[in-house]
Amino acid sequence: MTSYALFLGCTIPARQPSYEVSARRALTKLGIELVDLANMTCCAPPPVQSLDLETGLSIAAYNICLAEEADLNIVTLCTGCFESLAMANAMLKENEKLKARVNQILSNAGKEFEGSKEVKHYLQVLLNDVGPNRLKENVSKNLSSLKVASFSGCHLLRPSALLKFDDPEKPYIFDDLIETLGAKSIWYRHKLKCCGGLLRGYADDVALALAREKIVNTTKAGADCIVTLCPFCFLTLDLGQVLMKSTFHEEYNMPVLHYSELLALALGIDPTELALQFHKIKVYSVLNKIG
Amino acid sequence: MKQGKEEKTTNQAFSDVITSRLGGETITLCYQCGTCASSCPVARITPRFNPREVIKLSLLGEKDEVLSGDAIWLCCSCYNCQERCPQKVEIADVIYALRNIAVKEGNIPNIYSEFAAELINEGRIVPISKFLEKKRPDLGLPSLKPVGVDALRKIFSITGFDKIKQEKAEAS
Amino acid sequence: MRFRLIIYKQTNQIPNEIKQIRLYVMRALNEFLANGDPMVEEKLKFAFYWAASCGGCEIAVLDINEKILDVVAKADIVFWPVAIDIKYKDVEAMPDKYIDVCFFNGAIRNEEQEHMAKLLRKKSKVLVAFGSCACDGCVVGLGNLWDKETIFERAYFETPSTKNPESVTPKTSVRVKEGELELPEFYDTVKTLGQTVDVDYFLSGCPPPIPCILQAVEAIFNNKLPPKGSSLLPNKSICDECPREKKDRKLSEIKRIYEIDDDLKTCFLDQGVICMGPATRAGCGAQCPNVNVPCTGCDGPGPLVTDQGAAITSALASIATDLKVIEQAVDPIGTFYKYSLANSILRRRVIKK
Amino acid sequence: MNEVKVGVFLSDCGNQLSKILDFNALTNYVKDVSDVVLVKRNSEFWRGEGLRIIVDAVKGGKINRVVVAESLPKLSEVSIVQAVEEAGLNPYLVEVIDLKDHCAWPHRETPKEATEKAKAMLLAATERAKLLEPIEKLEFPALKSVLVIGGGIAGMQAAVDLADLGFEVDLVEKEPFLGGLAARAGRFFPTDDCAICIQSPASDVKTITHTSRKCVYRSGFTEIPNLNILANSKVVGVEGVPGNYKVTIEKKPRYVNELKCVRCDLCTPVCPVEVPDEYNAKLKTRKAIYMITPNVHPPVYVIDESVCKFRDCAKCVEVCPTDAIELDQKIERVTLNVGSIIVATGFQEFDSSVIKEYHYGDYPDVITNLELARMIDGFGPTGGTIIKPSDRKPAKKIVMVQCVGSRDRRWNPYCSSICCMISLKHASLIKTAYPDTDVTVCYIDIRTTGREHEYYYERAREMGVKFVKGRPSEISRDPETGRLIVDVEDELLKRFLELDADLVVLAPAMVPAEGTKELAEILGLELEEDGFFKEYNAKLRPTETKLRGMYLCGGATFPKDAPTTSLHAHSAAMKAAKFLITGKIVKDQRTAVVNEEYCGDCEFCPVTCPYGAISLEPTSEDHIVARISDLLCEGCGICVGTCPLNAIELRHSRPNQMLAQMKALMSINGTSKPLILTICCSECGHAAVDSSGMAMMQYPANVRVMKVPCTGILQVHQFLEAFKVGAQGVMVVGCKSDGCHYEVGSQQAEKKVALARMLLKEYGIEPERLEMFNMVYIEGDKFAEAAQTMTERLKKLGKLQLMEGS
Missing domain, CATH: 1.20.1050.140 (Glutathione S-transferase Yfyf (Class Pi); Chain A, domain 2)
Known part of the structure; x- marks a missing residue:
């Protein structure tokens, strides 16, 4: 261990x-x-x-x-x-x-x-200590009908000179790990752009506008859900949709999941044990697509 | 304005101040190609912030405009610009340096003084809700370990971080 | 020619046979000195003298081992203060050029040594500066970094082991109740023998390499000495004899010997350790590098060189990658002039009074 | 050895100098110096009657050493030395000094002191002259043949020049066909005509005008007498010395006999192997047996061995009417003997795919300038139409991106200098052919510095090409439409643009051609930090290298446009011709020589010699000694400055000569000021002293100048020696450390000065009594100032009195 x-x-x-x-x-x-x-x-x-x-x-x-x-x-x-x-x-x-x-x-x-x-x-632990093969072996649910818009958040990749996590312009590790679970990782416009999370509190309008772009682009690309790695991105995109409704009167309902949640679900852990009720945008549509 | 010891107003002086600070070293390499601005998600949304302009203003010595304005606080720290800069200007780090200088001069946005206060008091910048802390056992989570806030205060006493709030109080 | 030497890493590794030979030689020598050898009629007259030096050169004479027997068979030793009781006045009484060869070791530190150097020069046909002190000043010459006062201050007052409540220091004359005693004057500056009198041959080294001593003695007996003024050591440098490989001739950092993991094969300089080999006369067979110690330069400068320290520093500067490397050199005189300060261009430190 | 008889000739410059210097005192002084047998004074000695006086004295055998005090020695010395040589005396027994610019002018306010200094200078020159030895002239054979490496525009131009001049030329090209990058570029600025247009070779009909200017394809290039083309070949080894290199060439098999192939083109239709054509940006295919275009040199097919099925197919062999196809050809090694080598290896496009945000290599519709050039070329793969490679439909909206990997500290910090013009040329050509095409150029700065270049920018604007000042941050592809989007900030509008494009054309940096590093190692040439070949002197000798006999031209040294490349090629050809034209290399033996008896095998000197002139050679006695090649030695003396045994001496600058001079200069003071020995290199250092004198700048007469070939010759002992003989301070004046005429001499001296200062401190001598100065010729003021400063400094330090016993 x-x-x-x-x-x-x-x-x-x-x-x-x-x-x-x-x-x-x-x-x-x-x-x-x-x-x-x-x-x-x-x-x-x-x-x-x-x-x-x-x-x-x-x-x-x-x-x-x-x-x-x-x-x-x-x-x-x-x-x-x-x-x-x-x-x-x-x-x-x-x-x-x-x-x-x-x-x-x-x-x-x-x-x-x-x-x-x-x-x-x-993710590095999953990639190097567990490994894609063992990960795949442990997947017990079928995620193949799930189209995922991945969003790693800026600080997984950049500054790349110091973090050395992945190619900052053409990252693949995160998407590969999503596909390892069986889901399909899709491309959408401005995928690598910031969600604006760090501007929350100082310039909420700007932060929300950036988050909105993300939601719009993923929706346009036909994603079933956004999968994130960062609690700040999550907050910005999940809670953000509630704010978008009140600010722009636009309703999106794009479920946002943490990768760990998708992973737990794929591993067959009971959704009711995962505290999913804390999500602002409900994730039933995603659960329904997991066979 | 704080009474600065080195109240040099020449252009050279301000870029010297920046390059001598951690993070600010590379600012003078900028040749204004605009890659940063074009890469910047914020700049595309609001005219309030353009990293290329912040650098140009700094290099021209427009110290007050840069430090007391709101532009430097609108960087979302996504590092997109820094990755792509062909002159290896560490733009995001330069912005940190500028913010650090602004803080030293007493220009702190409210939210940032709140961050500072939380950090000094709790050792965290996001406070834990009592509700969730109580709920942890039900969710199958271990109880939270104590936070090393005392150690942080010892660090702050050396870096002068604990003075930030006071300066703000004086300034306001 | 290249000398092949048996090198022993530590003295306790010297085989017993050799120790015995030494013992035997000493005994035989004493006998010869006492009785002389009736078999040989026309023997050469040798003299040995010990000026400012450590005495190691005297031992080196014996280190020629059994060959000393040949020496005493062919030569009479007419003066050798360390071994036989012949007084200065006896020497003074000798006719000029009475001594065939005088081996003079030690530098000229005081009046007595200068007197003896001049005396022995007068009485000898051939005067050999024997050993590094006589040739180049050696460690004694490092005294030239100070003057008489500072040396006395240090030696008679400052050293922790000194107790000198009456503040006694050497004086040229002192009155005791029996009368006035005279002591030779201690000079400010150490001189080499060559700077004091005309020297015929130089046999440097600390002590001189045994094979070179042997060769010199042989040359004397066979009357095959080189032109006057020559060194009796080879003309090349230690590098020429050193078995270590020269690989990357670049000095990018200066290290002390303990800072490297010596591979026993690579030139010390290539490993960043200062070695005086390049600027030092050959003759010893690179004894030190052979036992994993860099050369410190005891054989003195090369034949065409007037200043050993300047020669090595020129060479090292030339291969140093930048100015920073140069700043890493510590104790420049002790490193580059350990044996040759008194025989360098400037010879001594300027001390402002 | 003959008795030394010195004649001293004092020019008073038409009584100009005698207003300051007491010439009677000087004459009286000099005539009493030992071995001086003749002293003459005249208004000038370098021509006319004055020179005749010298010549007569030499001819009459009255004197055999000549000391002349004459102004402007850099000029006058030439004629004096020549005359003396003609009179029968070895020219190296002449010593010329400058009493005007080194004494009278700079010290004119203190005539008495100046006269005393003049005595010291005359004494020094005389003492040196007495010790001078004759120096012989050496001759080395030089082959009248040249190897040109690289068959692009530069190599071909240089080859033609030399072949026309009658040299045997071997032109080596690594590709199967000549032409290089130029051939692919199609059209060139500034004339928009086709790329390779060269002057017609000698074999063609010559006319007095330039109507014989021909495109290389029509030029009969392969038929030029004396020109041997080795295509599909590369240099794998070089031995020897300038004038006589032995070069090994590896010739890859062509599988088609050059002498038999008649270009009937029966082979290509039957070849079943079809691969993307690299030459044409993969926009079309070619066969395994192919020619890049119909008009090439050599006009012979080649088989691409990486794809050919050889014996398993051999269809081409069957149809070939002349049995030219030889599938059994092997790699051949050819040895050439040449007198000199010209490197013309050029440059290539930087691989833009490493700039990931531009997605070159990912998106087929992101292409480079060279690929666009193939499309524009009427003979190219698209017949001149501009298409989107993804669907081969015409591209109507084109965005050009400048500075891709250029001016980019992540990749190539330099400006590639030709890309702006290439893009402007392309934009105009596209607009001319297809006016309805929308062309936008994104730039950081537009650089159009050459003649007629700005006109291209102007014309492009007239034609409606759009310009956006801003470097795009990203090229993305709309996942739905598949169209390209170029994100850029228009800095002037302060507006963010998302430019929609069918085709994005990158202007990649130009980087050294593949294999440049390996070739540099084989040839022993240096590369600059940017990876291009380092020229000997970027300013004045741009086509020469540190090694005589090797020359550079074209893009091998930096990206260049066609006009500059041509100039460069002609220059390199001229340099090579100049070097070899007489069939011999003549140089005087002012070279370093090893006293082998004393050489101690420390192996330092070969490392420090900047010219590779020193080799280590075993001698019979199981010793290794250093030997110096008289041919390669440039006479700097850096090895002398290195040798820890003083076993190397430089002829004409022997240690005894230098010491005698030093002593003489320090033997007379005549002022109340501390004597300063100034050791100058004969290049910038001495020139700076000259220029301060010429400009009549004043500095004190206690400053005495001694000239050495290069400060690199200096050893630490000379500094100590100077103090011993009475100097109160020592100045070393050399070239700037990166401008040393002998590469590293100045740097070597700096290190030695630093070490000497360290020793001086130990000797109780203030280290600031010794200092190195780096100057160029025009910095006479700096020299005068340094001399003044040093004098003041020494006055403050007080008199250096070595102790008794020193």
Whole structure:
């Protein structure tokens, strides 16, 4: 059994129990042990980096230190957490001067960043530790009639120089993993463009307009649902449709699922156990297409 | 305005301030090809933000316009521009640097001071709802581990992050 | 020719036979010195003298092992303070050019040594500067980084092991109750023998390589000495004798010996370790590199070179990839001039008073 | 050795100098210097009566060393040396110094001090002259044959030039046919006529006008006397020295006998193998046996061995009427002996598919300029119509994207310089042929710098080509319509455009031709960081390389348009011809020489020699020694500066000569100021001193100048020596570190100065007493300023007094 320190972040426990439930159930079923470490904090995502980049890097490094102490690699569910931690990990490993500065800061909290651990997104765990073959073997439901509009979120792919997750212009890992489950991943216009999630709270109008484009484009392309990896994208697109209704008087009803949910469903986990009631846009139409 | 120690108003001075900050190092490489703007999902929706213009204004030394305006806060940090920039300008990071400078000067949007407050108080920027925390056992989820907020405060005391809120209070 | 030497990594590896031979040689030598050899009529007259040096050169004479027997068979030793009791006044009493060959080791540090150098020059037909101190000043010459005052200050007051409550320092004359005693004057600057008197031959090394000593002795006996002023060591450099392979002639970083994982085959310089080999006369058979220690330059500069330190630094600068590499050199004099400071172009440090 | 008899000749420049320098004092001083047998003063010595005085003294055997103090020595020395040589004395026994620009002019305000300095200069020149030795002239044979690598426009032009001049020329082309990129480009700017138009070869009928200008296909190129074409071949090895290279060529089998093929074209119809035609951007197919176009050189079919079924088919063999098809041909190796080599390997289009956001390679309707050129070509695969490769329907809306991989620090930071013009040419040609086609060009900057080039931009606008200032961020394909969308910000409008397009044409960067790196290694030539061949001097010797005998032309050095390529090719041909024309290479033996007895096999010098002139050779006694090729040695002395045993000396700049000069210069002060020895390289360094004097800039007379061929010759010991002989400070003046006339000499000196400073500190001598300066000729002011600064600095430091015993 492969073990990882689970970096849960804030948004998932705060808002999206269905993501956590499905991810824990599915990964455990596939033989991945998730260890919850004490004293982890916010990952220091872009809002924190915007306030002070150095503080942001130090917070990320602090969390990596906890994993280093536990001798575990980190796995994240949230794409945002993945970016903050993986970016900090890469930057500090590459840049000795920066590492020295951050360690000077961390020393006050009794920590020292070594750079001995990896930060992975759970897709990488599925791809490398479980592997497409074993994943396929474990799929017990038929998803073949499901047309999925995948949306990985920006921070799984970019900045690619530091994250090194996938080709930033022609990504395929996520779509391959969707197809591994048996569903069809479709192309839609501006697929790789941002959902605007990070502008929520500062410029809600802009954020919503960006989310709307995404919903419009996926609907146009005939998707049955959008599948995401990031709780922020999820929020923007799922809750966003409710806001679109009130703001633009447009009704879309495009179900938005976390990939972990699709995975749990494909693995045959009972939908009633997945807390799907927390979705704003109901997902019955998707459940109906899963045989 | 804060009373800056280095109140240089020349063009050179502002780009120097930016290039000497973490994230801002590459701004001077820009040759205004517009790839960033064209890549930017926000710029296509609102004229309030255009990364190419933010860089041009910064390089021309229009410090006040850049730092006190709302453009720099409209970047959605998607890094599309940074990936495609043919001059390897780290545009998204430059925007972070500009935001950091703005924060230092006391120009903080409300939502960001809320983020800062949450982080300092709770160690998280999104507060956990008591309702969901109670519900966790029913959903088959383990209880949440404690948050290392004390450690964060020690970090903040060095980076000066804990002062951000006060500066905002002074400014307002 | 290339000398092949048996190299022992550590002294305790020296076989017993050799130790015994040494013992035997010492005994035989003592006997000869006491009784002389009645068989040989016309023997050459040898003299040995020890000026400012560590005494290692005296031992080196014995390191020729059984060959010393040939020496004493063909030569009388008329002066050798370390071994036989002949006074300076006895030397003074000798007619000029009485001594055939004088082997003079040690640098000229004080008045007495200068006096003896001049005296022995007068009394000898051939004067050989024997060893690095006599030829190039050697470690003694590193004293030229200071002057008399600083050296006395250090030696008689500052060293932790020194207790000198009466502040005694060497003086040229001192009055004791028996009368006035005179001591030779200690000079500010160490000189080589060659800088003091006219020298006929140079046999450098710390101590001189045994094969070169043997060759020199043979040349003396066979009257086949090279032109006056020559060195009795080969004309090439240590690199010529060194078995290590030269691969990538680029110095991109200077390392200390403990910082490398020596593969025992590659030239030290190619591994980033400073080796004086390129700027050092051949003769020893690259003894040090053969036992995994870089050459420190004891055989002195090459025949056409006036300044060993300048020669090696020119060469190293030429293969250094940039200026940064140069800054990594620590203790430049100790590294590049360990044996030759007194015989370099500038010879000593300028000390502002 | 004959007795040394020095004659000293003092020019007072028509009494100009005697207003400052006391010539009587100088004459009296010099005549007492030992071995000086003759001292003469005149108003000038480099021509007329003055020169005759020298010549007579030499002829009469009165003197055998000549020291002349004359102005403008860089010019006057030439005639003096020549006259002395004609008079029967070896020309290298002459020493010319410049009392005007190095003494009188810069020190005219302190005439007394200037006179004392002049004495020191005369003494130094005399001491050096006494030690000079005759230098012989060497001759090396040079073959009157040239290898040209690359059969594009550059290689063909150079080959024709040289063949016309009577050289034996071998032209090697890696492809089966000549023409290179140019042949595919169809039409060229600035004349819009076809690509390969060359001057008619010698075999054609010559006319006095240029009506014999011919397209290469009509030129009878393959029939030019002295020109041997080796197509389908590449260079695999080069040995030897300039003037005499042995080149190994590997010739791939053509499977068609060049002497038998009559181009009847019976073979292609029967060939059953059909593959996409790369030459034509895969817009049509060709057979396994083929010719790229009907009019090519050599006019012989070739079999594509990667697809031919050979014996399993052999249909072509059956139909060939002349038995020209030989399926058993093997790779051949040919050895050529040539005197020089011209590299004309050109460039190629950058692979745009790595810029993923543009989807070249994904979307068939995203093409490159070269592919568009094939469509525009009336002989091309589409017969001149512009189509969408996806459905072969006419393209009515075309978007051109500039700077694809150019000016892009992710790929090629440089501007490829010709793409703007190519796109403008294409846009105009399309608009001319199909005026209703919509053409939009997206650009960052339009660069039309050549003659008549701006006219192309103008014409394109007139024709209605649209221009959008902005670099597209992405080319996407509408999943429904399949049409292309180009996302771009029109910066001038500040508007985001989504340009709809049938066809998107990328203007890719131009990068070095495939195999450039391997070839550079074989030839021993350097590449620039951008991957193109490095020219000897980009400014003044653009077609030469560091190695005499090897030349570059065309796109091998950087992307070029046709006119520039032609110029370049003619230049390279001229350089090669100049080098070989006499059939011999004559040079004087001012070269470095190894004293083999003392060479210690440290193997440093071969690494530091910038010219590869030093080889390591075993000698009989189981030793290895360095040997220097007199042919390859350029006389910089960098090896001298390297040798830790001083076993290398440079003839004409021997250590004893330098030391004697140094001592002499430091032997007379005559001022109250600290003596400074200035060691200048003979190139920029010395020239900077000249120019400061010529401009009458003032600096103190305590600054004494000694010339060395290159500062690279200097060793650390010379700096120490200078202080020993009385210098209070030492200035080293060399070329800029990247402008050294001997490549790396200046850098070598810098490192040695740094180490010497480190040693000086240990010697208790202020390191700032030694400094290296880098200057160019025009920086005379910088020299005067440096001399002044150094003097002030030394005055502040106080007198350096070496201690007794030093």
